[in-house]
Amino acid sequence: MVLFKRKPVRYLPHPYIDDQECDVWVVSESNEVFTSYDAYLERMDFFKSKRFTCEVTGRSGLTFFDALRSEQAGSKEIDEAFPQALREPVLRRVQFSTTSRIDNLVEEVFNEFKNDFYPGELVTIILNDSSRLNGRVRDKAKFAEIRGPDGSVSRRAFSRYFVRIIDRPDEEALVDDQHIARDRKIFTKQMLRSFIKNAVTREGWIGAPWLVKPEIAERFRIDTNVPPQLQYSSKVAAKKAEKRNASMEQQDGMFGIWQPNKFPELKPAPKARKSQQHHSQEQIHPTARPYHAPYPDPGLLPRSWDLMQHPPPPPPEQYFPYLPGYSNPYLPPNGHYYPPPQPPPQPMPPKQQVVVEVPPPPPPPPIKYPIDDLDVEPVRDGTHRPALKFITEEQCSDRKQMENVIPGLKEENIGLLLETWNTLNVYCQVLKLDSFTFDDFVDAMLFSSADIDCEMFVEVHCAILKQLVKGENEDEGAIQISLPDLPDPDESEEESEEEESKLPTPTPEPEYPAKRTRSSLNKVKFAEPEPEPIEEDEVETVPHRAAEMFDEYGWIDRLRKRDFSKGGWELVMVGLLHQLAGRPRLTDVCVKILTHLAPLDAEPTIDTARTQYSTMDLNLRAEALQIICQLFLETKTVKDFLEDMSNTMTQYRKNKIEHQRARKEALAKLKELQIERRLLAPEPEKSPSPVPELEDAMDVDKTEEGDISIPDSEDEERLLTRSLRRGTDRAAERKRKREEEQERREKAAEAKQNKGSKEYQKVLKQIEKEREKVRAAEDAIIVIDGDLREADCPRTRVLGKDRFCNRYWWFERNAMPYGGLPDSSTADADYANGRLWVQGPDDMEREGFIEIPKQDQDAYYRRFQMTPAERKVMEEGPTRLNNAKQWGFYDTAEELDMLIGWLESRGVREVKLQKELSGQRDVIIKHMEKRAAYLVPREKSEEPPARMSTRTKAYFDDKTHRCLRWRNTTAIAELGHRHVDPPPKPRPRGKKNAVIEESKPASKALPVLNRQGKPVTRQEDDDAMIQEKVAD
Structure with missing residues (x-):
């Protein structure tokens, strides 16, 4: 906006024109309309005066038209130079900011954004060898700060960026804050200052917030509703309340006995009777004066403005002659009489006067988190959920995503x-x-x-x-x-024979009417019977x-x-x-x-x-x-198995309670033993003896008033002490006394230690024993927790949901070991699924949270300038799931960390999901890495492969098809054969067979192992019973 006297130029409103045929004059640059040519010339003279300032460049001494052209050119240059990706984040940061000086505001914004980058921005990648590559940010993920139990920062907050290299279109780089930079000419303080000045405005009162211009805010969907606490009316009400409270405190202080000392109010004395009368008249009639709307600023209006339409003048005052019988008539200077004024309203006594004050609106209560996830303010810094990976071709939109696709699989x-x-x-x-x-x-x-x-x-x-x-x-x-x-053909034939053998149903005789005539009888006699509806057998092919x-x-x-x-x-x-x-x-x-x-x-x-x-x-x-x-x-x-697992879990919980009770008792005993150990400990352990150097310093202060130093060691003693007569002899004497005192203390400590050494050593052994009990109980609790997790078979438990009701599944979370059965033929893989799966929302959740009715969409749009569906597109990125039949997954540690950082801890759903993922993070990452190592193509063995005959049967390498390595060793161990093989026929009983059986070596029965490789036990009472069963 063009400035005049450091304020924006106010354009004149359009006049009301009755006659549509009259001539008008228009200033196109300001869109002002004049019905008088003289007023138009006056306004043009005002615009052509060199008293205007360009707001963008700061140049002054320009005409209005030159300043307007300079501002438009500067705004265009700023729009072209300032990075497109930074415009919306910067404007959202500046909106409603209450920093008074624009220099301070620019400094704050620059420091906040200089090391932060946004998708779509051109950046420079710094490689490990200090070489640089140009790229464009494709994706961004923020990682929150992690603090330890003691409050120390175990991991600082940081960001990671997926950057597409410009010179290599098919390559991307994953970099952090330390390996990415922005061109210094693109983002400078001067450019940021120009952009902010061109895009925001502010009112003139102190503490007014910066506001983005309406047309720019509408383009970037920035909320323009000023919060109540930042509005001018709220500030004024707060000041009035503060003043009122201060005056009330002063008046009511000390029960009103001590009044505050004030200077008397001095008023000028009246000079004439006329002025006194006029003053009293104004006081008696405070509302009698007609109200005239003030004209605009005279500096902004032309001198011929009086030729245009003026407001009507006030009506003349009416005077009346002297009324007889009125004892105190009022006689103005012009000699006319008028009725006496009405007596002023009598004020109420102070005790009865009631002052009704409207209290200022209370500020909105603070939000108590967590709340519904979609009610949390969306983050508009360009970050979105890390990209999902898909296993179906119809979900992939890029060739790079096709590496995980399962051929032919439908969604x-x-x-x-x-x-x-x-x-x-x-x-x-x-x-x-x-x-x-x-x-x-x-x-x-x-x-x-x-x-x-x-x-x-x-x-x-x-x-x-x-x-x-x-x-x-x-x-x-x-x-x-x-x-x-199934339909039986024999039964169908019998049913058909029965239908044929049944007697035919006799045709019912026609009913004759009560009043019979010849014609009616003929109609009944020769009437054709109605054809019965033929049931068409639907012949299904x-x-x-x-x-x-x-x-x-x-x-x-x-x-x-x-x-x-x-x-x-x-x-x-x-x-x-x-x-x-x-x-x-x-x-x-x-x-x-x-x-x-x-x-x-x-x-x-x-x-x-x-x-x-x-x-x-x-x-x-x-x-x-x-x-x-x-x-x-x-x-x-299956029902019996689930019931058995339920009983097993009950027994596990009882065992866990016993171990917890034992741990608690051991900790209590350990605490008592620690106290006893401190009581029986030697003297140095109970309280350290005073430093000998400090005792010597105290002796020196007593014997020698002139010595002002305190020796810290034997080497420094000669340098620190003051050189007096016989100083060397006194130093030697002090050294001898110190050695004797030290020897005496050592002998006393040794004697005391010999006296209590046996009891002290006994306590130490008991402490170590109790510590071993605590460690054993904790280890047992950890093992039982794992057993409880694996025995929880009734249903697979979901990790949680995000803000858009996507479900997250880690299938190893319960009912199975993390790495599969330890005695499986493919146990070397050491993982089961190794992926974090994401399932889309079901229909009810999608209709209730995302595809809401039009009325709710409008209300949501007024709050956040977007609908829930638009927010889903913005925050989930290009890889979205629209229904429960769509699935995606994560299989790397970086993606899991980015997902945890993307989740919002202020939402009711995501705070639970974030907690679950953070608790399972190490286990999930471990088995993700195991899966990645298992899927790497195995190196060829150095030994030549054994020759196989493929003349009659095809040969498939198990390196290409890993599923061929799998063998059902469990069935062979428990049944003696695979499931596909027929069971062995029972041997006939006989003496010969008995001899043969005795001649065979007796094979020891193998115990049935559970998922940890341990013997299967149900509701065992203690560990001794388990070992006894294993031994048997």
Whole structure:
């Protein structure tokens, strides 16, 4: 804005024009309209006077038009020079700032932003070898400060930036604050000052806040509602209240006895009777004077402004003649009479006078955190949630994100894979399966070959199927699940024969009307019977031949006999899915799978089922496996296992309480022993003896008044003491006395130590014993906590939700060991899943928090200048999850730290999630690193590989397909064979066989191990019983 006398020029309002045909004159630069040519010329003369100042450059002595052009050019130059990425953050920082001087404001903003960078900003990367590269900030993450229990800073706050290198478009750099810089010419104090002066304004009263100009605030969506505590009315009310309180304190001080000393108010004496009368008249009629609106500043108006329309003059005063009978008539100087004035209102006595004061509005109460996450003020510094990684192609928008994609996987089947893997690993003891990693599981689901079978894929299906139907030697092959009935063709034929054998229903005779006529009888007689509605049988075309694959040997009988080899388990899956198609909820999925397993163009044989299953799509495999996993969870075996785990957890909690009680008792005993140790300790330990040098100094002060120094050592004694007669002899005497005193004290301490050494040593041994008890109890508590975590099997526990209701899953959090079973065939991987998974919000949460009604959106927009959906786009970045079927993950320590720093501790959901992630951080990072090391391609062995014959069977390297390394050692150890293999036939009893059995070496029965590699125990009373059972 152009300045005149250091104030913005006020433009004249548009006049009211009645006649639309009259001539007007316009100043285009100020958009002012004049109906008088003289007023227009006056205004132009005012604008052409060189008394104006450019606000941007500070140049003065310009005409209004020159200053306006200079300001526009300067503003354009500032807009082009100032970095685009810094404009919004700087303006948000300046908005409502109460720093009085603009120099101080510029200094504060510059110091705050000089080491802070924002996405989209051009920066310079400083490499370790001091070389520099130009880049553009793509992403930014802030890490909060971490303090230790003692309050010390264990990690300072810092930021990390993903920077795209300009000269290398396909490369990015991850740098911190120490390896990134900004060009000095881009962000300077002078440029920042010019930008702030051009973008903000402030009112003239003291303490007024800086306000961003409305047009700029609207462009950047900056809130322009001034807080109540920064408004001028609030400041005035506060000052008035302060003055009123001060005066009340002065008047009421000392119960009103001592009045404050004040100087008398001095007023000039009246000079004439006329002035006195006029003064009294003004006092009697304070409201009789007409009100005239003040004109604008005369310096801003032309001299011919009087030619334009003026406000109407006040009406003339009316005077009246002398009224007879009025004893005190008022006679003005002009000789006219008018009625006497009304008597002034009598003031009320001080005790009855009531002063009604409107108190200032109270300030808004402080916000008590935590509150709902979306009610927290959004952070507008350019940071957003770290980018997610995806495993489906449809979620990836960049080629760089394709490295983690699982080929052919659909978005809606990610949850099925994770759910199935989690179920198999949680109940691996029930299923008698070795644990396996999620990466190996996905590899097994993708593996397809007609020549070789993947043992993991086959064993998983066979283990689950065996739990659905008992073996023929167990409970007579009882079915453990409820199955829908299949239509029996024999029953349908019998029903049709019964319908044919039934007598035909006689046709009812026609009803004749009561009043019969010939015509009516003819109508009834020759009326054609109404045709019965023919029920059209909807002939549904079955798109598969699953029913034709079973004759007399059904899938249940095959499952009872455990006939799984050579396509047997695939045929069982076909029969099971065919029968489950009778459930309405599973009909579509089962028909889709059966269409591939038993197509119409193939023979309904066992070979067809085996071939089709080996070529089935990953998505169909995931859906089929998820169906039988859900059936497995309905069995009584799972219910018994969960009940057993519940009892085990109860026993674990009791043991934990016992260990906690033992720890508490040991700590109490340890405290008593520490007190006893201090009492029995030798003299130096109880209280240190005075320093001998200080005692010598006290002796010197007593004997020699002239010696002013205190010796600190024997070497300094000769230099510090004053040289007097016989000074050397006195020094030697003091040294001899000190040695004698020291020897005496040593002898006394030795005698006392010999006297109490036995008791003291005994106490020390007891202290060490109690400390060992405390350590043992704490170690036992840690082990029990791990056992409780692994025994918590009923459901997988989510870590928490963020502000947009995305769920965060660390599947190793409960119900399974962190690194899988220690005796698994792939235990060297030492991880289970190794990824932090993020699931999108479900439909109810999305509609309740993000896609809110229009009225709520408008209210939210008025508060934060954005809707919840726009906030989600801004704060989540380009990698967003829109529904519960979408998943993403993090697999590096840097991403986890950035996520913890992005979470807001003032929100109710994110404060819990942040606490969980911070508590599990070390474990999560450890197994993320284990996964990264496991997935690195293994180096080729130096020894030449053994030659294998591949003439009859294809060979697959387990380095390419890691799932082929997996073996089901648990089933072999407990059952003696794999699940896919038929059970061994029982040997016939006989003497020969008994001799053979005795000749075999007796193998010691292997104990069943739990997930830590320890023997499985249920509700053991103490550790001694466990060791006894292991020994047996």
